Amino acid sequence: MSKEIRLATVKQHNKPTDLWVVIDNKVYDVTKFRLEHPGGEDTLVDVAGRDATKDFNDVGHSSEAREMLKKYYIGDLDAADIPKKSPISATPTEASYDPAAAPKQCCILN
Ligand code: HEM
Structure with a gap:
């Protein structure tokens, strides 16, 4: 089994x-x-010690970049620090919600 690392530990680095x-x-x-x-x-320094999944994906890194990750892998995030998907958000309505297709501005703020 691979090593499980707490988010609190990641934060120290x-x-x-x-x-x-x-x-x-x-x-x-x-x-x-x-x-x-x-x-x-x-x-990289900007995201040091935290979850950089969104930042990494937003850049649209190449498959080569994803392949490179393996070289720097040191363990898995401890299961206790992985947010569980709530059953409510798994309803078809929410699961099919596409933020990109939603209106850019909220009417309440206008
Ligand atoms: C931690 C593992 C990471 C690896 C192994 C990695 C690797 C790479 C590689 C190989 C490229 C060249 C283009 C490509 O092949 O996609 C690249 C570009 C880039 N990366 Fe990362 N990256 C990592 C994390 C990040 C993170 C967390 C961010 C943002 C916070 C980031 C921001 C960028 C940007 C902005 C470029 C584009 C540079 C340009 O085209 O001028 N990278 N990265």
Whole structure:
């Protein structure tokens, strides 16, 4: 079984010289990689010690980039820190909700 790492532990590795990130519930030590990252060192330092799944996906990283992750994998996020999907949000209505198709601005704020 692979090593399970608590989110609180990941949070301690939030410095450029000690840099862990979580992507898709897996923990990566990218301390050395930060200097080679084509997207720059700062982008990685900005997400140091936290869940960078959204940031990583938003960039639209290549399959090569995803393949590179394996090199820096150090363990899985502890199951206790993985948010469980509530049964309510699994209803067909919510599951089929597409934020991209929703109106850009909320009428209440206008
Ligand atoms: C932690 C593991 C990561 C790896 C292994 C990685 C790897 C790469 C690679 C190989 C590229 C070159 C383009 C490509 O192949 O997609 C790239 C580009 C980039 N990455 Fe990452 N990346 C990581 C995390 C992140 C994160 C968390 C962010 C954002 C906070 C980020 C932001 C970017 C940006 C903005 C570029 C585009 C650079 C450009 O085209 O000028 N990366 N990354």
